[in-house]
Amino acid sequence: xxxxxxxxxxxxxxxxxxxxxxxxxxxxxxxxxxxxxxxxxxxxxxxxxxxxxxxxxxxxxxxxxxxxxxxxxxxxxxxxxxxxxxxxxxxxxxxxxxxxxxxxxxxxxxxxxxxxxxxxxxxxxxxxxxxxxxxxxxxxxxxxxxxxxxxxxxxxxxxxxxxxxxxxxxxxxxxxxxxxxxxxxxxxxxxxxxxxxxxxxxxxxxxxxxxxxxxxxxxxxxxxxxxxxxxxxxxxxxxxxxxxxxxxxxxxxxxxxxxxxxxxxxxxxxxxxxxxxxxxxxxxxxxxxxxxxxxxxxxxxxxxxxxxxxxxxxxxxxxx
Numbered sequence: 376x377x378x379x380x381x382x383x384x385x386x387x388x389x390x391x392x393x394x395x396x397x398x399x400x401x402x403x404x405x406x407x408x409x410x411x412x413x414x415x416x417x418x419x420x421x422x423x424x425x426x427x428x429x430x431x432x433x434x435x436x437x438x439x440x441x442x443x444x445x446x447x448x449x450x451x452x453x454x455x456x457x458x459x460x461x462x463x464x465x466x467x468x469x470x471x472x473x474x475x476x477x478x479x480x481x482x483x484x485x486x487x488x489x490x491x492x493x494x495x496x497x498x499x500x501x502x503x504x505x506x507x508x509x510x511x512x513x514x515x516x517x518x519x520x521x522x523x524x525x526x527x528x529x530x531x532x533x534x535x536x537x538x539x540x541x542x543x544x545x546x547x548x549x550x551x552x553x554x555x556x557x558x559x560x561x562x563x564x565x566x567x568x569x570x571x572x573x574x575x576x577x578x579x580x581x582x583x584x585x586x587x588x589x590x591x592x593x594x595x596x597x598x599x600x601x602x603x604x605x606x607x608x609x610x611x612x613x614x615x616x617x618x619x620x621x622x623x624x625x626x627x628x629x630x631x632x633x634x635x636x637x638x639x640x641x642x643x644x645x646x647x648x649x650x651x652x653x654x655x656x657x658x659x660x661x662x663x664x665x666x667x668x669x670x671x672x673x674x675x676x677x678x679x680x681x682x683x684x685x686x687x688x689x690x691x692x693x694x695x
Contacts, residue, residue, distance in 0.1 A: 384410025
């Protein structure tokens, strides 16, 4: 299948483009920055460019991973988020519908599920988040535009019969967190695999499966995150004493952490439940917290990427 992959120079594209090719697909990469898997330099907000790529490359399906992200809020105005995340998505959906496509995969984010109240974590229990959670009240322009783009996908399915699978991915960036630095980056990423992170490799696998399953799904949105070991009934204790809950599920984790010089989270305020993606899409992440502990026990490299020096290609390519 001839696939247009947007965001091909980014972190997800680095993993997804080779995976698609390994599975027999022809990939045209579109990104605003050059990269090993990028064939066309330009923006999804440029409708003429999108139409030209569809015509010249004979595109048969789209995986739309290109976007402005949460750290970009400090660098770009709100209008840029609307242009790229909303108008860009509409451009691709309309081009796909016009071309008679039967599948479209959209990379969304769990961030759009986090209201300011959820982010403040002021309650007495962790917030359990699944696809039925709501109302959705994104706290910033990134979340607002990604939610709008999801709704455009829904309309494309209703109005044009374009099968669209939306993947609300949790965190998989390799760099340091742009707001929290209390723990080392590796320690924080390991902790987050308990409740709000996945690896880029797993994110790529989810997109490949979504591409294959889109015609039988029609339209749906899925949380994609490492499977949490926790149960909804543990939410109050997770907020009050997360180390006790972690130790109950993983009895030797504290010893392994101490040997590494790491710390457990004292409190966990939210948990993403990716169970529906497993039940309906047939997808489950291969890497989670248990695999981190396996690596620590065996002295192997950690099963996730951490790169404090990572810079988004679009920023790295920008003139000084």
